[in-house]
Structures are given as structure tokens and as C-alpha cells.
Amino acid sequence: MTDRNESFWIANAMLECGFEWKEGRVDRTQTERFHVLVKGECVEKIVPASESLPEGVQSWDACGLLMLPSFREMHIHLDKTFYGGPWQACIPAPNRFFRIEQEQELLPKQLPVVQERAEKLLHLLQSNGATHVRTHCNIDPVIGLKNMEATLRALETYRGKLSWEMVAFPQHGLLRSQSVGLMREALQNGASLVGGVDPATFDEDIEKSLHTVMDLAVEANADIDLHLHEPGYLGVFIMKRLAALTEDAGWQGRVTISHAYGLGEVPEAIAAEIAELLAHLRISVISAVPIDMPTIPVPLLQAKGVRVSLGNDNITDHWDSFGTGDMLQKANRLAERFRWTDEGRLSRAMSFITGGVTPLDDKGNRVWPRVGDTADAVFVEASCSAEAIARQSTKAAVMFQGSLVWQKGS
Numbered sequence: 001m002t003d004r005n006e007s008f009w010i011a012n013a014m015l016e017c018g019f020e021w022k023e024g025r026v027d028r029t030q031t032e033r034f035h036v037l038v039k040g041e042c043v044e045k046i047v048p049a050s051e052s053l054p055e056g057v058q059s060w061d062a063c064g065l066l067m068l069p070s071f072r073e074m075h076i077h078l079d080k081t082f083y084g085g086p087w088q089a090c091i092p093a094p095n096r097f098f099r100i101e102q103e104q105e106l107l108p109k110q111l112p113v114v115q116e117r118a119e120k121l122l123h124l125l126q127s128n129g130a131t132h133v134r135t136h137c138n139i140d141p142v143i144g145l146k147n148m149e150a151t152l153r154a155l156e157t158y159r160g161k162l163s164w165e166m167v168a169f170p171q172h173g174l175l176r177s178q179s180v181g182l183m184r185e186a187l188q189n190g191a192s193l194v195g196g197v198d199p200a201t202f203d204e205d206i207e208k209s210l211h212t213v214m215d216l217a218v219e220a221n222a223d224i225d226l227h228l229h230e231p232g233y234l235g236v237f238i239m240k241r242l243a244a245l246t247e248d249a250g251w252q253g254r255v256t257i258s259h260a261y262g263l264g265e266v267p268e269a270i271a272a273e274i275a276e277l278l279a280h281l282r283i284s285v286i287s288a289v290p291i292d293m294p295t296i297p298v299p300l301l302q303a304k305g306v307r308v309s310l311g312n313d314n315i316t317d318h319w320d321s322f323g324t325g326d327m328l329q330k331a332n333r334l335a336e337r338f339r340w341t342d343e344g345r346l347s348r349a350m351s352f353i354t355g356g357v358t359p360l361d362d363k364g365n366r367v368w369p370r371v372g373d374t375a376d377a378v379f380v381e382a383s384c385s386a387e388a389i390a391r392q393s394t395k396a397a398v399m400f401q402g403s404l405v406w407q408k409g410s
Helices: 096-127 146-156 180-188 206-220 232-249 268-280 298-304 327-337 343-353 385-391
Strands: 008-022 025-039 042-048 059-061 066-069 071-076 130-138 163-169 193-197 223-227 255-258 284-287 308-310 377-380 395-400 403-407
Touching: 008 066, 008 343, 025 343, 066 385, 071 096, 071 308, 071 327, 096 130, 096 146, 096 395, 096 403, 130 146, 130 223, 130 395, 146 163, 163 180, 180 206, 193 206, 206 223, 206 232, 232 255, 232 268, 268 298, 298 308, 308 327, 308 343, 327 343, 327 385, 343 385
Parallel strands: 008 059, 071 130, 130 163, 163 193, 193 223, 223 255, 255 284, 284 308
Antiparallel strands: 008 025, 025 042, 066 377, 377 395, 395 403
């Protein structure tokens, strides 16, 4: 591990420096070795590896590993995972209300191990290259704020190793479970975003549910991240109502829709109309790229200017038996789903797991890393970002704010 208060050189790191073109398309990614000087939290200098480092300087030899922007896990539930405990597969459920009934018994039973399992899941995420996590945390009458408090303690053990956001998430329905007061408490005690879930199916009152979410956000000066599983035209209608409230409250750029399944179940023309509305109000979308339902039209959203990010969502819990904790796997699934099989589009898929950052722009000019950039990076065993995504390459080290916070085998 390195001390971020001292300057040091990352020696012999492979950086992407351009595209080779053939017949109007990207044929190959050009890479070269560089030495990268890190000072404090930022990149101070980048020089070709052919230059000798000054004598006596502190350095870490990347040995030709590919240096990529570190990953952002934008949708996960740290507070209710089986990961780190005995293996359990989830029980088949006829609907989401069955899962809520499960939680009446399960959440109190798991409370003693919430912090420990959250820490183990954070370690998994970081070992896979993540240095930022947005976690949703149950806020409901069954568990109160206890899951949130345990998750905050787990996150505190990772202070200086990653950054994080916590969404106060009324999993059992904001109105249905009468959790408005608890949500207000959560926002005063560590949560930084207002969550919500399916205002039609769960709360059975779209207008009151959405207005309450927005009222809580304005009151706490907090952003919003709404779980929206509602199908088809119902989901689209709710997106329109949320957009109207976003504009009325002046909350542009502060609202996220997680899942947004309805966009994958309506004609393209309708999805395009909604995408333009979301882009206009800077409402972002987060997806786990599910394969058991129609996938939302990510290329269309991107073309319309909607910011789309990815997350693992549930990892080995009572909702889902699957999940690897690897953001490269999510980018891989996205690329495979939309047949982004060529070098250029595989490379561009990196932006969905890095907060929009890519080593090269569309023309092949290097845009990361640059002098002054925060030194958040993951070092992978790959020749380029396209290969890293296609092959879900092995991670060897992770850097956060200028400090190596994880290394393979250490």
C-alpha cells in the first residue's frame, strides 16, 4: 500500500493512447507504457516509460498492467446480503410482496451480521476495481434505522479506501409501510439520497407517493433515486409524472430512476420521447442489465443524452442467488446484449461503469489520465479496455485518491 501524502511514480503502466482506423472504423487500440507521477490525490506528471526515473524516488512498478479509470458501483444493497455467510439460494417468489413478507422475519435475524457481511461485500467490490459505491439501505418499520447504522459502520471501516453514497430506501413501500418519519430520520443521520419504490404497485397512490418523495428531498436538500419496476405504459406514465415534479421543484440533475423496466416494454417511439424528456431534465438511469426481462434501450438512451450507469443490485441474497460484484461483468453483459462486439464500441462501454470516463474519446485522443485528474485507477491484465470488457480481465491492483488500496495477493 502507498501513502497518499507522499509523491510516488507508477512505473511502466500501460495507457491507451489512440485508435488505429481501418475502413472508417476502429480496428485496434494503441497502447504504450508510461511512468505516471502521483502527488497527493492527483496525477502530477506523465512521461514515456523510455525515460529513466530520477534516482531515489518512491515508485511502484505496474509491470505493463493496463491502467484504467476505477469503477463506480451505482446500485447495490449492502445491508441484506448472504455474501460472507453460509451459502443460501433464494426461494422462488410469486411476486415482490412475498419478498417483503420474508423480510419481516429475515431482517431482524440478519441484523447481528449486517456489518460483517457488508464489509466483506465491500472488499469484493473493491477487489474488482470499484472505488465508489451507491448503496440502498432498508428503512422500514421492521428494522427501523438499524440496518442503516450497521451499514454506516461498515462503510466507515473503508474510509480512505473508497467513496460512497447511501440511499434511504423504503423497501416495503413509502406510504404502505408508513415510513415517512423514519425516512426523515435516516436523512438526518447519514443517508444522503431519498429512495422510493413502485408508487403504483407498492403505495397504490402514484401522486401522493411521488410528491412525498420530492417533499422529503427538498426538505433535506437531497438527491433522489427511485426504484421503478412498474411495467410498460404504467412505468412510462410514472416517469412523466416524476419528470414534471423534477421540473417544478428545480431538481434537474438530482434525480435517478433505477431499473426503469417500462422503457424496455414500450414501442421505440415512446421510449425515445421519454428519453428526450429525461435528458432535458438531466434525470439519469441506473440498470443492472437483467436478462430475465426486456432490457431497457441503453443505446437509445445514450444517443438521446441520458446518463446511464450500471450496478450489481442484489448479490447472493433472498432476492437473487446470483451476482459477482464485478463491474466489468456488467459492462460485458451490456456489450453482449446490444452486440457491441467491435473494438470501438467495446471500448466505449467502459463509460457505463466509470461515471462516463473513458481513456480515449470518440476520435481516439487520450482524455484519461491527464495531469490534474484524481488518481483513481484499476490495473488489469489486459492489452486494452475492449479486451478487459470482453474477457472480464483479472484485476491486479486498485488505487483511490492517489493511494494503492488493494493489491492482488496482499
